[in-house]
Amino acid sequence: GAGVSQSPSNKVTEKGKDVELRCDPISGHTALYWYRQRLGQGLEFLIYFQGNSAPDKSGLPSDRFSAERTGESVSTLTIQRTQQEDSAVYLCASSSPRETLYEQYFGPGTRLTVT
Amino acid sequence: AQSVTQLGSHVSVSEGALVLLRCNYSSSVPPYLFWYVQYPNQGLQLLLKYTTGATLVKGINGFEAEFKKSETSFHLTKPSAHMSDAAEYFCAVSDWAAGNKLTFGGGTRVLVKP
Numbered sequence: 263g264a265g266v267s268q269s270p271s272n273k274v275t276e277k278g279k280d281v282e283l284r285c286d287p288i289s290g291h292t293a294l295y296w297y298r299q300r301l302g303q304g305l306e307f308l309i310y311f312q313g314n315s316a317p318d319k320s321g322l323p324s325d326r327f328s329a330e331r332t333g334e335s336v337s338t339l340t341i342q343r344t345q346q347e348d349s350a351v352y353l354c355a356s357s358s359p360r361e362t363l364y365e366q367y368f369g370p371g372t373r374l375t376v377t
Numbered sequence: 378a379q380s381v382t383q384l385g386s387h388v389s390v391s392e393g394a395l396v397l398l399r400c401n402y403s404s405s406v407p408p409y410l411f412w413y414v415q416y417p418n419q420g421l422q423l424l425l426k427y428t429t430g431a432t433l434v435k436g437i438n439g440f441e442a443e444f445k446k447s448e449t450s451f452h453l454t455k456p457s458a459h460m461s462d463a464a465e466y467f468c469a470v471s472d473w474a475a476g477n478k479l480t481f482g483g484g485t486r487v488l489v490k491p
Contacts, residue, residue, distance in 0.1 A: 266420075293476070293477065295478060297479070297481075303483065304467065304481045304482055304483040304484050305421075305467065305481040307478045307479065307480065310476045317476055318475060318476050318478060321478075353421070355421075364428060364471055364473060364477050365411075365423060365426060366423075366477070366479065367423075368413075368420040368421040368422075370420040371420055
């Protein structure tokens with residue numbers, strides 16, 4: 263079946279603009295995660311959804327970052343007033359405890375460049 | 378809080394030689410541990426995972442890892458490197474008590490020399 267998809271694959275934006283990044287999880291996966299991978303660094307957790315609620319937003323770096331999820335489907339990560347330090351690859355993952363326990367399936371990522 | 382340390386941000390091995398990537402973790406709960414591989418311009422692919430049971434875990438592409446609680450380690454090995462193993466490898470620990478979010482190490486980039 264289809265894996266996790268993300269759009270756009272690449273996004274170039276000017277400093278100060280808002281951006282929206284989209285994640286479509288695997289159908290039926292109740293949990294959805296956002297991570298960020300900055301150049302030369304490891305992956306940082308941003309936020310986690312169980313269904314459409316977000317029990318853990320502890321990784322969001324500032325109040326410019328927000329995310330929402332519609333039911334157990336698509337999620338959108340929004341970055342307002344983008345800054346150059348927001349440049350990174352944003353990865354989305356989904357999982358289902360009913361299937362392969364604790365395994366997260368990752369999308370290909372969105373490469374965000376803030377100029 | 379959990380943390381993961383990967384020793385060596387870059388590793389160079391000859392084709393056919395042993396691949397050894399080191400990972401040490403810190404966790405306040407019994408850890409669930411993962412190794413992921415990332416090929417250039419691609420997402421992460423799960424190589425293997427340890428949750429409970431046998432401490433020697435076999436994964437895809439001939440990789441295996443051994444969970445050693447006494448050493449808080451989960452090192453990844455492959456007996457014979459192949460050119461296609463050139464990629465970046467990430468060790469991660471899952472906070473299963475808090476939504477299973479993953480904490481990743483800094484990654485190790487593997488270069489395979491012919």
